Amino acid sequence: MQFKRIGALAFLLGFGLYAQAQTIDEAYNQKIKEYTTDTRFLPASVLNLVDHPSIPSPSKHFGQIIGAPGVMHHTQDIYGYYQTLAKASPYLQIKQVETTEEGRPIYMIVIGNEESISNLDKYKGYMDRLADPRKTDSQAAEEIFEQAKPVYYLNGGLHSTEMGSPEMLMELAYRLITSEEKSIKQIRDKVIILINPVSEPDGRDKVVDWYHRYSKHRTEWEDGFPRSAPYWGKYVYHDNNRDGLQVSQALTKAIFNIFYEWHPTVMLDLHESVPLLYISTGTGPYNEQVDPVTIGEWQIMANHDITTLAAQGMPGAFTWAFYDGWWPGYGIWVANNHNSNGRFYETFGNAGANTYLRDLSNARYAGDPATTREWYRPDPPTEKVYWSARNNVNYMQAGVLASLTYAAQNGEQLLRNFYQKGVNSIRKGTSEGPRAYMIPADQRDPAMAAYLVNQLRAQAIEVHGDKDGNYYVLLDQPYRNLAVSLLSEQNYPKDAKFPPYDDIAWTLSYLYGVDVKAKDSIDFDRSQLTLIAEDAKYAGKVNGSGSNYFISYSAQNTVLPALYWIKDQNKSAEMQVLENEFVSGSDTLKAGSIWIKDLSSSQADELTKKFELDLLRGGKAPSNEETHPVTLPRVAIYHNWFYTQDEGWSRYTFDQRGIPYTSIDKDDLKAGNLNSRFDVILVPRSRGEASDFIHGVDSRFGPMPYTKTAEFPHHGFPDSTPDMTGGPGFTGIENLKKFIEAGGLVITLDNSTKMVAETGITRDLEPYTASGLFHPGSVVTVKAKDSSSPLLYGYPEVFSIFRGNGPLYRVDLAKRDEMVLMYGTKVLKDEEPYTGPIMGMENPNKKLDKKDSEGKPVPYVRSGMVRNEQTIIGQGGIFNIPVGKGRVVAFTFDPLHRYLNHHDAPLVWNALINWNHLGD
Structure with a gap:
C-alpha cells in the first residue's frame, strides 16, 4: 500500500499522540474513481480518505464505500456507524434529540477538536449570550468573539427520496475526525460541526425498503415508475419541510431543539432535485423581515462555494435561479428567523444508488435552460448526463467542505454578524x-x-x-x-x-x-x-344556573371534539343545535350554539378545562322546532395511493383534535356497502385529474404490494395494501355515489372536488376557468351566500379564509342556492339586480338607491397577493349539493391546509356536527 504525507502536525491516535505520516486508503480512492462517471465530477477534496488504524472507515464498517452502486443504508445502520465513531474518536459525540411519531430516534452528531468536545457547554454558553444582546453588551461581545467558535449545523435526509445526504455525511464525519490535512484540521479546530444525519428516520427506512423492493431493479429514469414509498412520516410527506411555522412534527421539533440548544451561526440543509449543484440565494422577492446582513451572507457564501468548486474543475454549480426566499416556514428558516443564516443545497439525486442517463434538455430554472451559460451558472452541464450516486456524494461533500472552510476562515465575522442581527432587531423594536x-x-x-x-x-x-x-x-x-x-x-x-x-x-x-x-x-x-414562562391555556368556566347547558358557538375548534367526549363520558346526554337565536337569561345564543341535556356538573367542569370552552347554564329550554339533534357521525378519511400529502395533514388534524375516524382507500370504495360503516367520508385535497381519482397508480406496474414483510419490515404503515396500483375504478365511484344517494355525506377539499364533479357523482358542478387568475397561497375575503346554512354557523357574513391555486367550479343560476360561500363580496354579474326599464309595467326598481349600501368595499386580498382577482370574485368557495338522500359539500379551497389555517377548519367541523341536517 502506498503511503502519502498529509501533514506535519501530530495526529491524535485514540487517546495517544502519533507523529507519523498518515496512510491514505488507496482502495477507497480507487472505488471513488470507479463509481464516478466523469473525471470532472471528481474534485480533489473528496479523495484521499485516511486509512486509520483504529477508527473504521465506511468501507471497513460496511464493506462498501459510500456511493457504491446499489447500496443504501437504513437508519439503524447509519446511527450504528456514528456510535462506532463516537467510541473510537474523542472528536465526535452522538446524542438523541427527539423520537419520531413511529418511535425511531433522531440523533445529533457533534464534531470538533478535543478542546471543543471537552468544553461544549462553554461554547454553547457563548452562543447563548451572543443570541441576546440585552444580556451581552458590546464590550462583553468583543471578548466572546475572541473565544467563541462558529457553530455550523448540517441537516441531512429531510426529504426521504433525496437519499444521498445521509450517506455522504457518514463519509464526511469520518474525514473530519481522522484527517490531518491542513484545511480539515482548520475546520476541526475552528468550527463546531453539528450533523443531523437523518432528520426524517421514518421516511428514510420506508424509502430504503422501497428502493430495495422496487427501484433498484429499474434501468431507465423516465419510465414512470413511482420512485418513492407512498408515505414518509406517519402524517407528513414532502411538507415535512413546510412545518417551520406550526412546529407540529417530531422532526421539526428536533431541528428546533438543536437550534435553540446551540444557536448555530450557519445552518445548511442538504437536498436533491436540481442539476448539478444549486446553492441557495433565490431569485427574490426576499422576505421583508430578513435582516440585510443575512441576505449579504447568502450571496457571499454561495459565491464562495461556487468559486471553490470551479477551482476544482467541477461544472454545473449555480445559484440564484431556483427558489425565491420569501416564505419563512422551511426547516432552515429556524436559522433565518432567529438571526442566524439558513441555506440549502440541491444536488442531483437519483432517488437511490442506481446510475442513470439523465436528460436535462427540458429543465428550466427562472426561465433559462439548465444547460446554458449564465451569469449565475458560469460552467453549465451538458444536455445529457450519465449520473451516479457517487457523483452526487462528490458534489455534496465538496460543497460542504467548501462551506465549512469558509466558516473556519471567517468565524469571527460570522459571530459578529450573528450578534449584530440581534442588536439590529432590538433597535428596530424601539425606533x-x-x-x-x-x-x-x-x-x-x-x-x-x-x-x-x-x-x-x-x-x-x-x-x-x-x-x-x-x-x-x-x-x-x-x-x-x-x-x-x-x-x-x-x-x-x-x-x-x-x-x-x-x-x-x-x-x-x-x-x-x-x-x-x-x-x-x-x-x-x-x-x-x-x-409568560409556560404554555398558555384558556381556563373555561361555567356561568349561570339551571339544568340546561349551552355552548355559545362562534366556530371554536374544540366544540366538535368536546361533543365526542360528552358522548363517550355520558351515553344518556343529549345534544341539540340551535337553528335560530335563543335568549337564555341575559345571554343571546346564536344559531349553531349547542344545547346539552343531562350533563352532570362535574362533567361540565371537566369539559371547560379540557376543551377550553365556556358553558352557560339556564333554566329555559328551546323548543324542538328551534333545534335539531346532534348525531355524531362515523367518519372516514379517504386516501389514494398516488398522493398522500394532504390526507396526512387531515389525519393529523383529526388526531390532534381528538375526532375519531377510519382511514379508507380504493379497496373500501370497490367493496361498497359504505353506509353500513360510515355516515361521512372526507376526501382531502390531492393532486391529480379525474382519471387519477378513478384509476390511481398505473396498473401496468402492478401488482405493487405495500405490506410489511420480513424482508421489508418498514412498509405497511400507516396503511397497507396488497396492490397500490389501480384506483377505485368506475365501480368504486359508483359505490361512492350510492353512499351519498342513500343519505351519506361526502366532503371534498380543494382539488379533490374533481372526484365528485368530473366523475358523474354530481352533475351540478361545472369546471370554471378564471382567465389570468394567479392565486398563490394568500388570505382572502369571502362572504356568506346562505347565512342560514349550518356550514357557516359561528362565522360572520364576511370573513377571511386561506386559499391557494386550485380549481374553481360553478353552478347554473337556477341552482345558485347550492353555493353557500363566495369569494369576495360582490355577486356574479348574472345575479346583479336589473335596474333598467321593463316594457309593459312600471319600473319596480326606480326607487332603488343605487349608492353602495355596503359602505367601503372590503378588499379581496387581506394578506399575500392575487393577480386578476376580479375573475374569482363572486365564484363559489363552498357548495352544498343534494344527491339523492345525501349531500356533497364541496370546497374549492383547503380548510385543513398543513395544520395552519385553524380559523377555516370549523367549516369542516360544522359539516360533521350537522351532517344530516344540511338541507331539506
Whole structure:
C-alpha cells in the first residue's frame, strides 16, 4: 500500500499522540474513481480518505464505500456507524434529540477538536449570550468573539427520496475526525460541526425498503415508475419541510431543539432535485423581515462555494435561479428567523444508488435552460448526463467542505454578524413601528388565542401577560423581525418576475382567527406585565344556573371534539343545535350554539378545562322546532395511493383534535356497502385529474404490494395494501355515489372536488376557468351566500379564509342556492339586480338607491397577493349539493391546509356536527 504525507502536525491516535505520516486508503480512492462517471465530477477534496488504524472507515464498517452502486443504508445502520465513531474518536459525540411519531430516534452528531468536545457547554454558553444582546453588551461581545467558535449545523435526509445526504455525511464525519490535512484540521479546530444525519428516520427506512423492493431493479429514469414509498412520516410527506411555522412534527421539533440548544451561526440543509449543484440565494422577492446582513451572507457564501468548486474543475454549480426566499416556514428558516443564516443545497439525486442517463434538455430554472451559460451558472452541464450516486456524494461533500472552510476562515465575522442581527432587531423594536402587539382577552375563540401565544413561544418570541388576561408581544427583543413577520400582513409584490416558490401569506392572526392589535406606541404600563414562562391555556368556566347547558358557538375548534367526549363520558346526554337565536337569561345564543341535556356538573367542569370552552347554564329550554339533534357521525378519511400529502395533514388534524375516524382507500370504495360503516367520508385535497381519482397508480406496474414483510419490515404503515396500483375504478365511484344517494355525506377539499364533479357523482358542478387568475397561497375575503346554512354557523357574513391555486367550479343560476360561500363580496354579474326599464309595467326598481349600501368595499386580498382577482370574485368557495338522500359539500379551497389555517377548519367541523341536517 502506498503511503502519502498529509501533514506535519501530530495526529491524535485514540487517546495517544502519533507523529507519523498518515496512510491514505488507496482502495477507497480507487472505488471513488470507479463509481464516478466523469473525471470532472471528481474534485480533489473528496479523495484521499485516511486509512486509520483504529477508527473504521465506511468501507471497513460496511464493506462498501459510500456511493457504491446499489447500496443504501437504513437508519439503524447509519446511527450504528456514528456510535462506532463516537467510541473510537474523542472528536465526535452522538446524542438523541427527539423520537419520531413511529418511535425511531433522531440523533445529533457533534464534531470538533478535543478542546471543543471537552468544553461544549462553554461554547454553547457563548452562543447563548451572543443570541441576546440585552444580556451581552458590546464590550462583553468583543471578548466572546475572541473565544467563541462558529457553530455550523448540517441537516441531512429531510426529504426521504433525496437519499444521498445521509450517506455522504457518514463519509464526511469520518474525514473530519481522522484527517490531518491542513484545511480539515482548520475546520476541526475552528468550527463546531453539528450533523443531523437523518432528520426524517421514518421516511428514510420506508424509502430504503422501497428502493430495495422496487427501484433498484429499474434501468431507465423516465419510465414512470413511482420512485418513492407512498408515505414518509406517519402524517407528513414532502411538507415535512413546510412545518417551520406550526412546529407540529417530531422532526421539526428536533431541528428546533438543536437550534435553540446551540444557536448555530450557519445552518445548511442538504437536498436533491436540481442539476448539478444549486446553492441557495433565490431569485427574490426576499422576505421583508430578513435582516440585510443575512441576505449579504447568502450571496457571499454561495459565491464562495461556487468559486471553490470551479477551482476544482467541477461544472454545473449555480445559484440564484431556483427558489425565491420569501416564505419563512422551511426547516432552515429556524436559522433565518432567529438571526442566524439558513441555506440549502440541491444536488442531483437519483432517488437511490442506481446510475442513470439523465436528460436535462427540458429543465428550466427562472426561465433559462439548465444547460446554458449564465451569469449565475458560469460552467453549465451538458444536455445529457450519465449520473451516479457517487457523483452526487462528490458534489455534496465538496460543497460542504467548501462551506465549512469558509466558516473556519471567517468565524469571527460570522459571530459578529450573528450578534449584530440581534442588536439590529432590538433597535428596530424601539425606533420603528409597531412597538408592540396586543392580543386582547376578549376573543371569539379564547383557546386559539392561547394557542397563538404558545406558537409564538415555540418560536422563542417573548410574550407577556397582564392581570386582565391580555397578552403583549413587546418588540424590543432579539426576534422582533420574526414577530412582525408572523403578526403582520404580507404584501407580496404583484410585479414579481418569477412565480413564488410556496405560500406567500402566513399572518397568524388571520390563520388562527385571533384578534391582534398592532400598537405604534407603548400606551400601557410595562411594569405590570409578566413574562409568560409556560404554555398558555384558556381556563373555561361555567356561568349561570339551571339544568340546561349551552355552548355559545362562534366556530371554536374544540366544540366538535368536546361533543365526542360528552358522548363517550355520558351515553344518556343529549345534544341539540340551535337553528335560530335563543335568549337564555341575559345571554343571546346564536344559531349553531349547542344545547346539552343531562350533563352532570362535574362533567361540565371537566369539559371547560379540557376543551377550553365556556358553558352557560339556564333554566329555559328551546323548543324542538328551534333545534335539531346532534348525531355524531362515523367518519372516514379517504386516501389514494398516488398522493398522500394532504390526507396526512387531515389525519393529523383529526388526531390532534381528538375526532375519531377510519382511514379508507380504493379497496373500501370497490367493496361498497359504505353506509353500513360510515355516515361521512372526507376526501382531502390531492393532486391529480379525474382519471387519477378513478384509476390511481398505473396498473401496468402492478401488482405493487405495500405490506410489511420480513424482508421489508418498514412498509405497511400507516396503511397497507396488497396492490397500490389501480384506483377505485368506475365501480368504486359508483359505490361512492350510492353512499351519498342513500343519505351519506361526502366532503371534498380543494382539488379533490374533481372526484365528485368530473366523475358523474354530481352533475351540478361545472369546471370554471378564471382567465389570468394567479392565486398563490394568500388570505382572502369571502362572504356568506346562505347565512342560514349550518356550514357557516359561528362565522360572520364576511370573513377571511386561506386559499391557494386550485380549481374553481360553478353552478347554473337556477341552482345558485347550492353555493353557500363566495369569494369576495360582490355577486356574479348574472345575479346583479336589473335596474333598467321593463316594457309593459312600471319600473319596480326606480326607487332603488343605487349608492353602495355596503359602505367601503372590503378588499379581496387581506394578506399575500392575487393577480386578476376580479375573475374569482363572486365564484363559489363552498357548495352544498343534494344527491339523492345525501349531500356533497364541496370546497374549492383547503380548510385543513398543513395544520395552519385553524380559523377555516370549523367549516369542516360544522359539516360533521350537522351532517344530516344540511338541507331539506
